[in-house]
Amino acid sequence: MTAKPNLIPVDLNDLRPTQITVGGAEVATKRAQWTQLKRKERERTLEAHWFPAVRGPGGRHYIVDHHHLGRALHEESVRRVWVMQLDDLSEVEGEQFWRLMEFHRWAHPFDEKGRRRAFSAIPQSVSKLRDDPYRSLAGFVRKAGGYAKDAAPYAEFLWADHFRPLVPLKKLQPSATEVLPQAAIDKAVALARLPAARCLPGWSGVSGSPAPVAATV
Template sequence: MARAHPQLITGKLEKLHPTQLTVGLAEVSAKRQQWKKLKRKERSAALESHWFPCVLGPQGCYYIVDHHHFGLALLQEEVETVPLLVLKDLSFVEPMTFWSVMDFNQWVHPYDAHGSRHSFEAIPKAIVDLQDDPYRSLAGQVRRAGGYSKDTTPYSEFLWADFFRGRIASDLINDQGSKLQTQAMDLARSQEARYLPGWAGPIAD
């Protein structure tokens, strides 16, 4: 019988399936550094406050719909299990129906590091196989610096990544220095970005 309400369980991190193609590896690295600084009790508290929302899919696989960066960082730090919040049981539906429901609920983001959409089959089967999108790292860096506010819109930081992707040349994106951040902060607060979730720029007269 399908679960009607979210359920809290524990799952093996290496067996969780992602619902996107990319992460920002610079952001993953930053999360690893944060994790290394935590003591044992602080690590337990961090995990308890970061339930991985997921959907139970065909063949009993769990698909996480958030915390991909944290998940990859934890895998690289050899963490084996994490708490899961099961949002919905779709294990009884056909794969095509499963992905249609995931897409309808905005629980999947099948876009590559160029912002191009792919088929659902292109999504990696494991978190460790996620590819790098440096613009996603930049989007996270700008948010943490106060360039825009955290928003509950699904995959909102990928929207910001696409915004920066069209305005900052690819040969400049790997230079994560102050010049790049200043340019990105100016763009984030510009009127061009006012349609994006969490925009915190000045209101035009």
């Protein structure tokens, strides 16, 4: 790896997650994209997709984004990646560290059923991230135009929780040809555009409220 200003080369296995789950179908898609790249293209991809991270206890880097990419690169046996350090909280320990991380919206301790868990449930390696099929669904729906990308952290997790009671889990099972069934994506896109989802980040549907009537004088 060539040295780059403000970027730190780190062993992928040393990165620490700040969430419990990823969408397995999204990870599979990123793996498929990676396998199509030639060596130079892979190097450029790693340089362009660095991991934003906070230096935490023990000097470890806790990544606050790109968990899906991290898991995909791990599955593809990539060893070294680039990190952009956002802050240094290495002098803070235990619960206080995680409370600070959550305060800054750098941690999301919710499991694959949308339940809040103790910070200790967050895995210590990207290889241990759990699969939440609804997180995959949320990502595929956004890519299909069901809602707009939003700058708010963890927006896709809010959408995943919205779809959780509306789309049966059995409808999200992969097949030999689809990592996530298109029928489930189409249904969720329609659900995302309904007024019931209007409070979610990036909603781009049509409100059920009547158009305002111009006042007469």
